[in-house]
Amino acid sequence: MTLLYQSTRDAANKATASQAILQGLATDGGLFTPTELPKVNLDFDRLKDASYQEVAKLILSVFLDDFTSDELDHCIASAYDQKFDTATIAPLVKISDNQFNLELFHGSTIAFKDMALSILPHLMTTAAKKHGLTKKIVILTATSGDTGKAAMAGFADVPGTEIIVFYPRDGVSKVQELQMTTQTGSNTHVVAIKGNFDDAQTKVKEMFNDQLLRKTLAEDGYQFSSANSMNIGRLVPQIVYYVYAYAQLVKSGEVAVGDKVNFAVPTGNFGNILAAYYAKQIGLPVGKLICASNENKVLTDFFKTGVYDKKRTFKVTSSPSMDILVSSNLERLIFHLVGNSAEATLSLMTALTEQGQYTLKDFDREIADLFAADFATEAETKVEIKRVYDAALYVEDPHTAVASAVHQKYMAETNDTTKTVIVSTASPYKFPVVAVEAITGEENLEDFAALAQLHDLSKVAYPAAVAGLETARVLHDIVVPVSDMQDAVERYLNIAGD
Ligand SMILES: *Cc1c(COP(=O)(O)O)cnc(C)c1O
Numbered sequence: 001m002t003l004l005y006q007s008t009r010d011a012a013n014k015a016t017a018s019q020a021i022l023q024g025l026a027t028d029g030g031l032f033t034p035t036e037l038p039k040v041n042l043d044f045d046r047l048k049d050a051s052y053q054e055v056a057k058l059i060l061s062v063f064l065d066d067f068t069s070d071e072l073d074h075c076i077a078s079a080y081d082q083k084f085d086t087a088t089i090a091p092l093v094k095i096s097d098n099q100f101n102l103e104l105f106h107g108s109t110i111a112f113k114d115m116a117l118s119i120l121p122h123l124m125t126t127a128a129k130k131h132g133l134t135k136k137i138v139i140l141t142a143t144s145g146d147t148g149k150a151a152m153a154g155f156a157d158v159p160g161t162e163i164i165v166f167y168p169r170d171g172v173s174k175v176q177e178l179q180m181t182t183q184t185g186s187n188t189h190v191v192a193i194k195g196n197f198d199d200a201q202t203k204v205k206e207m208f209n210d211q212l213l214r215k216t217l218a219e220d221g222y223q224f225s226s227a228n229s230m231n232i233g234r235l236v237p238q239i240v241y242y243v244y245a246y247a248q249l250v251k252s253g254e255v256a257v258g259d260k261v262n263f264a265v266p267t268g269n270f271g272n273i274l275a276a277y278y279a280k281q282i283g284l285p286v287g288k289l290i291c292a293s294n295e296n297k298v299l300t301d302f303f304k305t306g307v308y309d310k311k312r313t314f315k316v317t318s319s320p321s322m323d324i325l326v327s328s329n330l331e332r333l334i335f336h337l338v339g340n341s342a343e344a345t346l347s348l349m350t351a352l353t354e355q356g357q358y359t360l361k362d363f364d365r366e367i368a369d370l371f372a373a374d375f376a377t378e379a380e381t382k383v384e385i386k387r388v389y390d391a392a393l394y395v396e397d398p399h400t401a402v403a404s405a406v407h408q409k410y411m412a413e414t415n416d417t418t419k420t421v422i423v424s425t426a427s428p429y430k431f432p433v434v435a436v437e438a439i440t441g442e443e444n445l446e447d448f449a450a451l452a453q454l455h456d457l458s459k460v461a462y463p464a465a466v467a468g469l470e471t472a473r474v475l476h477d478i479v480v481p482v483s484d485m486q487d488a489v490e491r492y493l494n495i496a497g498d
Contacts, residue, residue: 005032018127021233024226038062052089079119113150142200156185190476229271238275260287268322270329292406303373376405385438
């Protein structure tokens with residue numbers, strides 16, 4: 001039987017995997033979510049010797065079950081290839097007896113978004129072929145810094161697609177911004193907005209749900225889809241590395257098959273940690289899922305109190321990819337917490353839009369208890385970068401350091417010393433100033449000077465993603481207010497707007 005994904009806001013809105021990938025978001029504003037999880041045989045005595053691609057095949061074939069085996073082989077082989085600078089794709093590095101950093105930053109843009117965005121374009125174009133779709137796919141994406149670049153790297157010059165990326169002008173690092181504004185490819189468009197990530201994300205969702213705009217697009221031969229983490233074509237590939245990390249721990253003798261492992265995840269839109277939740281639900285031996293936030297600690301407060309309250313000051317931090325107050329993928333967990341009820345989820349999400357908050361009253365305690373949550377301040381994040389460097393001569397990026405700091409707090413509070421995988425979401429080369437300042441105590445470093453210093457400190461080879469960035473030509477330099485985002489879309493697609 002084919003697995004169906006249901007909208008979190010309408011029980012009648014269901015799609016197969018390939019349909020859900022093409023649509024991105026459900027038209028009712030909900031997220032396509034599995035109501036029943038597939039059965040998977042996680043045989044770690046065998047998986048410990050499997051390649052990343054083999055683990056990917058196992059997971060993708062059960063979750064994306066309306067793709068043929070050949071189609072998945074093609075997508076996997078096209079995604080996880082020499083774009084990654086290591087054949088292991090996602091190496092696990094031992095930092096201490098109970099800390100293992102899972103490096104998800106070996107793809108072309110040196111952040112974890114590559115893990116899913118290097119395969120999404122292939123899943124999407126394969127799905128389009130399957131359904132005989134003739135319209136051009138328009139990928140509309142709001143980014144807090146990393147998704148935008150990773151999506152463009154994935155979609156650049158892919159026939160039948162256009163990609164438009166919006167990023168907050170004052171909310172990304174210099175390296176992140178240059179990575180985006182120097183993007184090549186005739187189908188790529190980058191726009192800076194005068195607003196924060198939540199503004200960009202809200203407006204993109206609005207455009208998605210604008211029926212009139214959809215109609216105009218359709219008449220001109222276009223159809224929207226999303227490369228944001230709400231697309232299940234991003235969520236499912238992220239389950240793979242949790243299984244793969246566990247297999248590596250078994251292989252190196254760090255755990256015996258069946259031993260529980262904790263995962264600490266630096267969280268923004270809740271996509272990465274949600275994938276860990278699904279990994280647990282299909283049988284991965286997980287103890288706690290530690291949800292780590294920066295000073296935008298809306299998720300910490302939610303897990304501690306049951307109240308989700310976005311009415312607070314948005315802070316720009318040194319871990320910008322987690323500067324988020326409306327955590328989109330949390331909606332999927334909420335849906336599960338309220339017993340997969342679309343009705344209950346819709347009413348909570350309506351409260352969030354209308355009152356800026358909601359309170360979760362009746363919910364599944366067993367699911368909630370899987371999660372631990374805390375946050376790290378800017379100062380704590382820097383201290384953690386230094387602690388790890390001094391202890392292991394290893395440089396964490398600020399996002400990873402948030403997770404690592406929260407793990408330290410968690411251990412101090414609970415005495416739970418279960419082996420823990422710190423999900424390491426970016427290379428320190430993407431945030432060189434913060435990393436170097438934390439370690440050396442220097443201040444006001446300049447980005448490219450910090451890159452060179454980081455090389456000396458970490459002894460890690462300069463990634464291709466930053467080499468040449470300083471001299472690359474800026475190809476995109478448009479800045480618009482949030483209210484003009486739709487105009488920009490209409491202009492790029494050459495369609496008549498109002
Ligand atoms: C996107 C991102 C995150 C947050 O991941 P979510 O899936 O949105 O929770 C954390 N760290 C980095 C470096 C990212 O790019």
